[in-house]
Amino acid sequence: MSDMTRRQFLAITGSGLAGSSLALLGFSPGPALAEVREFKLSRATETRNTCPYCSVSCGLLMYSHGDRSKNATASIFHIEGDPDHPVNRGTLCPKGAALIDFIHSPSRLTHPEYRAPGSDRWQRISWDEALERVARLMKQDRDANFIARNAAGQTVNRWLTTGMLAASASSNEAGYITHKVIRSLGVLAFDNQARV
Numbered sequence: 001m002s003d004m005t006r007r008q009f010l011a012i013t014g015s016g017l018a019g020s021s022l023a024l025l026g027f028s029p030g031p032a033l034a035e036v037r038e039f040k041l042s043r044a045t046e047t048r049n050t051c052p053y054c055s056v057s058c059g060l061l062m063y064s065h066g067d068r069s070k071n072a073t074a075s076i077f078h079i080e081g082d083p084d085h086p087v088n089r090g091t092l093c094p095k096g097a098a099l100i101d102f103i104h105s106p107s108r109l110t111h112p113e114y115r116a117p118g119s120d121r122w123q124r125i126s127w128d129e130a131l132e133r134v135a136r137l138m139k140q141d142r143d144a145n146f147i148a149r150n151a152a153g154q155t156v157n158r159w160l161t162t163g164m165l166a167a168s169a170s171s172n173e174a175g176y177i178t179h180k181v182i183r184s185l186g187v188l189a190f191d192n193q194a195r196v
């Protein structure tokens with residue numbers, strides 16, 4: 001203490017006083033920093049989902065602003081692996097870890113589009129219009145090209161002029177039902193997005 005200069009003494013006591021005063025006012029750095037970290041997710045809405053990229057189908061936790069009340073616009077701001085998911089147990093590969101950019105990409109397609117024959121542009125249509133059009137075209141094609149019997153007279157029930165590409169991130173149940181529906185129509189050309 002005897003070696004301490006007046007300037008050093010004032011610096012130490014000043015910072016100590018400032019620190020203790022700030023602590024009394026609730027500005028203790030440790031809790032304050034911890035509070036900021038907790039705040040990021042504590043006001044968020046947590047949604048579970050599946051990574052859309054490949055057949056591994058890793059589980060995701062997606063955090064969004066807004067509690068789905070009327071005056072709040074939901075916006076996802078953080079995505080991480082779901083630690084409770086049996087497939088990935090909280091991990092994600094680089095593609096899954098970068099999903100936040102995919103979600104907010106300005107070129108992301110978020111609605112059905114249709115390009116008329118001969119047209120050079122796509123036009124937006126509703127989901128009802130898209131589903132109705134897909135169903136109608138499938139029926140027309142199946143009615144025109146369904147093969148009930150082969151040349152030898154054997155029952156084959158084939159529909160060879162339409163194919164189906166299924167989503168890789170479907171659940172087991174959705175995948176099972178998709179397979180049953182498309183095979184029951186007679187479609188043989190059936191593949192999965194995971195093999196693209």
Ligand code: SF4
Pocket residue numbers: 051052053054055056057058088091092093094095096097
């Ligand atoms: S996080 Fe990676 S490994 Fe997991 S489903 Fe997505 S792309 Fe596949």
